[in-house]
Amino acid sequence: MSGNHATPHHVLGVLDKAVAEYRLFALNAQPGIPDRDGVVLETPFVGPGMRGRKMLRYFPSRLSLVPHLLQQSLPPDIVLIHTSTPVDGCVSLGTEVNILPAAIEATRARGGLVIAQLNPRMPYTHGDGVLPCDEVDYAIEVDEPLTSPTPRAIGEVSHAIAERVAALVPAGATLQMGIGAVPDAVLAALTGRQGLAVWSEMFSDGVLGLDRAGALDPDTPITASFVFGSPELYSWVDRNPRVRLLRTEKTNDPGLIARRQRLVSINSALQVDLYAQANASRVHGVIYSGFGGQTDFVVGALHSPGGRAIVALPSWHPKADVSTVVPRLTGPVTSFQHSYLVSEQGTATIWGHDAGEQAQQIIDHVAHPRVRDELAEAGRGLGFPLRPPA
Numbered sequence: 411m412s413g414n415h416a417t418p419h420h421v422l423g424v425l426d427k428a429v430a431e432y433r434l435f436a437l438n439a440q441p442g443i444p445d446r447d448g449v450v451l452e453t454p455f456v457g458p459g460m461r462g463r464k465m466l467r468y469f470p471s472r473l474s475l476v477p478h479l480l481q482q483s484l485p486p487d488i489v490l491i492h493t494s495t496p497v498d499g500c501v502s503l504g505t506e507v508n509i510l511p512a513a514i515e516a517t518r519a520r521g522g523l524v525i526a527q528l529n530p531r532m533p534y535t536h537g538d539g540v541l542p543c544d545e546v547d548y549a550i551e552v553d554e555p556l557t558s559p560t561p562r563a564i565g566e567v568s569h570a571i572a573e574r575v576a577a578l579v580p581a582g583a584t585l586q587m588g589i590g591a592v593p594d595a596v597l598a599a600l601t602g603r604q605g606l607a608v609w610s611e612m613f614s615d616g617v618l619g620l621d622r623a624g625a626l627d628p629d630t631p632i633t634a635s636f637v638f639g640s641p642e643l644y645s646w647v648d649r650n651p652r653v654r655l656l657r658t659e660k661t662n663d664p665g666l667i668a669r670r671q672r673l674v675s676i677n678s679a680l681q682v683d684l685y686a687q688a689n690a691s692r693v694h695g696v697i698y699s700g701f702g703g704q705t706d707f708v709v710g711a712l713h714s715p716g717g718r719a720i721v722a723l724p725s726w727h728p729k730a731d732v733s734t735v736v737p738r739l740t741g742p743v744t745s746f747q748h749s750y751l752v753s754e755q756g757t758a759t760i761w762g763h764d765a766g767e768q769a770q771q772i773i774d775h776v777a778h779p780r781v782r783d784e785l786a787e788a789g790r791g792l793g794f795p796l797r798p799p800a
Contacts, residue, residue, distance in 0.1 A: 411435070411436050411488035411489070412436070412490065412491050412492040412506045412510060412637055413436065413437035413438050413439055413440075413453075413457070413506060413508070414437065414440070414457070414505070414506055414508075414612075414723045415439045415440060415505065415506075415556055415557045415558060415559065416458050416492045416503075416504060416505050416506035416532070416556065416636070416638075417436070417439065417440055417442065417443065417489050417492065418492035418526075418527035418575045419420070419442060419527075419555070420527055420550060420554070421490050421492075421525055421526070421527040421550055421552075422434075422443065422444070422451040422490055422642070422770065423587075424450070424550065424593050425488070425525075426444045426594065426731075429449040431449070431781075432450075433446070433447060433449075433450045433452055433797065434449055434450070434451055434483065435452040435453060435454060435480075435486065435513075436451075436457075436459075436602070437451065437453060437454070437455045437457070437473075437476070437508060437509065437591040438453075438455050438456075438457035438476050438648070439456075439457040439458075439459035439460045440524035440557060440698075441455055441458055441459045442456060443459045443460070443779065445463065447465075449451055449465060450465050450467060450508055450701070451463055452466075452467045452469065452484065452566055452699050453466070453467075453468065453469065453621060453700070454468070454469045454470065454471040454473070454476055454479070454647060454696065454701070454703070455458070455473070455699060455702050456468060456697055456699050456700055458703055460759060461698065462515075463627060464528065464648065465519045468697045468700065469476070469484070469738070470700070470701065470742075471700075471701065472565075472661055472662070472681065472701050472703070472705050472706050472729075473509075473611065473662050473701065473702055473703040473706060474658060474659065474662035474664070474703070474706045475662055476509045476512075476658060477509050477511075477512030477513075477657070477658055477659050478512075480509065480512050480513050480516045481515070481516045481519075484518045485517065485519070485520055485748040486516060486517045486522060486648050487520070487522045487523070487582065487650045488522055488523045488524075488525060489510065489513045489514050489517050489522070489523070489524050490519075490525050490526075490527070490741045491503060491525070491526050491527070491546075492504065492506065492508060492526075492527045492529060492532060492539075493526045493527065493528055493529070493532060493541070493546075494528070494529070494530075494532045494533065494534040494656045495529070495530050495532075495551070496528070496543050497534055498760065499511050499542060499543055499544075499662050500540050500541060500542050500543060501526060501540075501541050501543060501546065502533070502534040502535050502536075502539050502541070503535070503539030503541060503655070504530065504532040504534065504535055504539065504729040505532070505533060505556065505633055505636060505638060505644065505647070505655075506536065506539075506636045507535070507537060507538055507539035507595040507655040507656065507657055507658075508635045508657070508658050509635045509657075509658050509723045510539070511538055511539070511657045511731035512657065512658070512659065514545065516704065518545075518574060522551055523547045523548065524541045524545060524546050524547050525547060525548045525549070525550075526546045526548070526549040526550075527544070527549070527550055527552050528549050528550065528551045528552070529552055529553065529556075530552065530553055530576060531553065531555050531556055531644075532556065532649055533644050533645070533648035533649070533797075534592065534649050535634075535647055535648070535649075535650075535653060535654075535655045535674055536649075536650075536651060536653065536654055536655070537653075537655040537656050537657050538655065538656045538657040538660070538691065538710075544546075544635065545578045553611040553710065555641065556638075556641075556644055558638065558639060559606070559614070559638060559639065561640075562591050562594070564591065564595045564598060565607060565724075566612070566786045567754045568592050568594075568595040568723045568724075569595055569599075570754035571592050571595065571596075571722050571723075571724065571752055572592065572595035572598065573599055573752060574577060574722075574752050574754075574756070574757050575592075575596045575599070575676060575752050576596055576599035576600050576798070578674070578718060578749075578750055578757070578778070579603075579606075579674050579718075580672050580674070580716060580718075581603070581605065581675070582605045582606070582607075582627075582671070582672060582707055583606055583607070583672045583674045584606070584608065584609050584610075584671065584672060584673045584674065584677065584714075585597075585600075585606060585607070585608050585610065585674055585747070586608075586609060586610040586611065586673065586674070586675045586677075586703075586707045587610055587612075587616065587676050587677075587713070587717065588611075588676065588677035588678055588702070588703075588704060589612065589678075589702075590660050590678045592676075592678045592722045592723065592724075593676050593677070593678065594614065594615075594616050595614070595701050595745045596616075596676055596722070597616030597617065598616060598619060599622060600625060601620060601623035602623070602625070603618055603620075603681050603686065604624065604625060604627075605625075605626075605627045606625050606626050606627065606628050607626065607630040607670075608620075608622060608626065608632045608633065608634065609633045609634075609637075609662070609667065610633070610634045610659055610707075611634065611635050611658075611662055611702070611706075611707070612634050612635060612636050612637060612638070612641040613632070613634050613637055614638060614641040614643065615640050615642070615643050617632060618639070618642070618643050621646075623760075624664075628652070628742055631653070631654045631657060632652055633654050633655075633661060634653075634654075634655060634656075634661060635655060635656060635657065635658050635661040635662070635664065636655065636661075637653075637655070637782065638648075642746070652776060654744070660761075661688065661735055661786075662703045662706040662707070663705055663706070663710075664706050664707075664710040664713065665710075666710070667706065667707060667710025667711065667713075667714065668708075668709075668710045668711075668713035668717070669714075670710075670714055670716075670749065671715055671716060672714065672715070672716035672717055672718075673707075673710060673711045673714035673716065673718075673721035674711065674717065674718050674720065674726045675700075675704075675707040675710070675711035675717070675718070675719045676691050676720050676744075677690065677708070677721055677722075678690065678702045678721065678722055678723050679721050679734075679744065679745075680692075680693060680721045680734065680753055680767050681723075681734050681735070681736055681739060682721065682723065682734065682736075682772065682776070682790065683735070683736050683737060683738050683739045683769075684735075684736075684737055684769040684772055684773070684785065684788075684789050684794060685738065685739075685746070685768075685769070686746060686747070686748060686751060686758075686760045686768050686769075686772065687739055687741060687743045687745075687746045687764070687792040688743070688744050688745045688746065688748070688751075689739050689744055689750060690702070690704055690706075690744040690745070691742065691744050692741045692742060693743040694730040694742050695740075701744055704744055704745050705744065705745050707719070708745045708747070708748060710722075711749070712747065712761075713750065717749075717752075718749040718750065719745075719747075719748045719749045720748065720749060720750045720751075721748050721750075721751050721752070721753075722751075723751075723753060724753060724754060725732075725754060725755045725777055725778040726774060726778045726780075727751040730781065733777060733778055733780070733790075734753075735753075735772060735773075735776055735777040735778070735781065735785060735790060735791060736785075736790035737785060737789075737791075748760050748761070748762070749761045751772060752776070753775075753776045753777075754777075755775060755778065755779075756774070756775030756778055757775055757776075758771035758772045758774075758776045760773060764796065766796065767794045769789050769796060770794075770795040770796055770797060771788065772785075773785045773796065773797055773799050774800040775784055775800075782797060782799035783798075785799075786799050
């Protein structure tokens with residue numbers, strides 16, 4: 411079904427009452443999906459609606475490869491979509507194109523069903539999400555507002571990180587932003603620029619802010635695979651010819667990403683280590699989210715002419731009261747070989763430095779002062795020729 415903030419709740423409720431047992435596949439599912447015996451949840455990117463559920467099957471996968479997963483290993487019998495109302499014989503997948511075109515093709519190939527929730531509040535977006543009405547088997551009309559993420563104030567730490575990241579964004583850059591407070595803060599710090607472009611897996615209200623500030627190149631399409639944000643954002647993308655929502659195989663293809671000039675990938679992480687590896691998917695060994703598009707865009711950005719792959723995170727986790735910089739990750743690695751690691755403490759230049767200097771910069775410029783001596787001692791135990799912390 412449509413994921414993120416495009417969940418077709420009404421149609422899903424009809425199916426849930428009619429079918430005793432089924433497997434439900436969605437990306438970044440939000441609260442409100444069925445939670446009962448007989449429903450197995452499947453995803454390569456865990457959202458709050460699935461996080462911590464005992465009936466969860468997590469499928470590790472780069473987002474660019476999820477369409478292949480649906481075509482090869484997990485072909486669907488039914489696809490539930492949340493669409494606009496018909497326009498000239500077509501509906502639009504609206505805010506959530508993503509993996510849905512591939513899912514629809516996969517279910518069509520095996521004689522399955524496509525069931526739509528037609529909603530006049532769903533924006534009509536241009537790109538790969540325009541679907542002829544003939545491709546829809548059944549539809550239910552539902553007039554209800556789309557959900558939006560809870561607005562987050564930009565705190566002092568996020569603001570400091572954003573200022574450091576913004577200083578690494580060259581003139582005329584093409585931006586990719588992940589999900590979270592830090593990427594949102596970076597966009598707010600870039601409103602004084604001009605000539606920026608967007609090629610991203612997703613975007614939210616920060617891009618609307620860039621557009622209103624005149625920071626975006628008006629002649630370059632704003633390209634993504636899905637969007638979510640405020641009602642104001644949904645109104646802005648509706649029939650906006652500058653916004654193109656494409657299928658995941660295009661937006662997240664590292665080869666296509668690499669063709670963009672000065673592609674700057676800005677993502678966050680839960681932890682980084684002295685090997686400059688990032689963990690953005692697990693907490694204490696338990697799946698929290700997943701790869702998402704981070705791996706796709708890190709690789710694409712490194713191959714982009716003038717591109718940069720940036721991972722930004724606070725140096726300290728206030729709730730857990732622990733450092734986010736550790737000697738060595740104990741769980742799976744989400745991404746590695748970045749251009750820069752950034753925290754509110756400073757910026758570590760990773761690309762072009764040997765492993766020892768990378769570790770030194772991470773300790774001196776990214777880690778919290780409270781743990782620098784401890785990290786240096788652990789790093790020497792790992793074989794890094796480290797100086798005393800700066």
